[in-house]
Amino acid sequence: MTIAPLRASAAAMNRSFPLPAPMRRALDLAAIAAESGEVPVGAVVTRDGEIVAEARNAMRGQVDPTAHAEMVAIRLAATRLDSPRLDGCELWVTLEPCAMCAAAISLARIGKLNFAAEDPKGGGVLHGARVFAQPTCHHKPEVLSGIGETEAAAQLQAFFAARR
Ligand code: ZN
Numbered sequence: 001m002t003i004a005p006l007r008a009s010a011a012a013m014n015r016s017f018p019l020p021a022p023m024r025r026a027l028d029l030a031a032i033a034a035e036s037g038e039v040p041v042g043a044v045v046t047r048d049g050e051i052v053a054e055a056r057n058a059m060r061g062q063v064d065p066t067a068h069a070e071m072v073a074i075r076l077a078a079t080r081l082d083s084p085r086l087d088g089c090e091l092w093v094t095l096e097p098c099a100m101c102a103a104a105i106s107l108a109r110i111g112k113l114n115f116a117a118e119d120p121k122g123g124g125v126l127h128g129a130r131v132f133a134q135p136t137c138h139h140k141p142e143v144l145s146g147i148g149e150t151e152a153a154a155q156l157q158a159f160f161a162a163r164r
Pocket residue numbers: 068070097098099100101102
């Protein structure tokens with residue numbers, strides 16, 4: 001089975017300019033991550049349009065290889081909502097989630113995943129493991145990519161360029 005994620009069209013992005021507030025916030029969190037020496041990725045969980053939790057990459061700061069922005073935001077949202085299931089929630093993240101985070105999104109039963117830039121090297125949604133397309137994946141969120149991708153890609157390029 002293949003998934004057919006929606007892509008934000010140029011027209012749709014023009015209509016939604018400025019960016020949806022949660023993605024705007026996720027991009028700002030990614031910038032904060034970069035200032036701390038973390039790969040710039042930010043994530044926000046919303047429910048009914050309200051921000052429930054937000055996080056940015058913290059692998060170095062927390063000395064935790066699993067402290068990806070999405071993982072930290074999902075854990076925080078579950079704590080705040082006092083439920084291991086985030087039914088009806090949306091996740092907004094600046095980079096295509098990796099396979100670990102995609103699995104966590106499925107386990108959390110997040111209803112919709114919105115991400116900015118695609119990640120051909122490390123992504124697990126449209127690339128690599130394509131977690132949501134596997135028969136062992138029992139909850140597949142709606143997926144929308146491309147919202148804010150220009151800014152997200154620029155953040156990542158600037159971060160890695162400064163480290164070469
Ligand atoms: Zn991840």
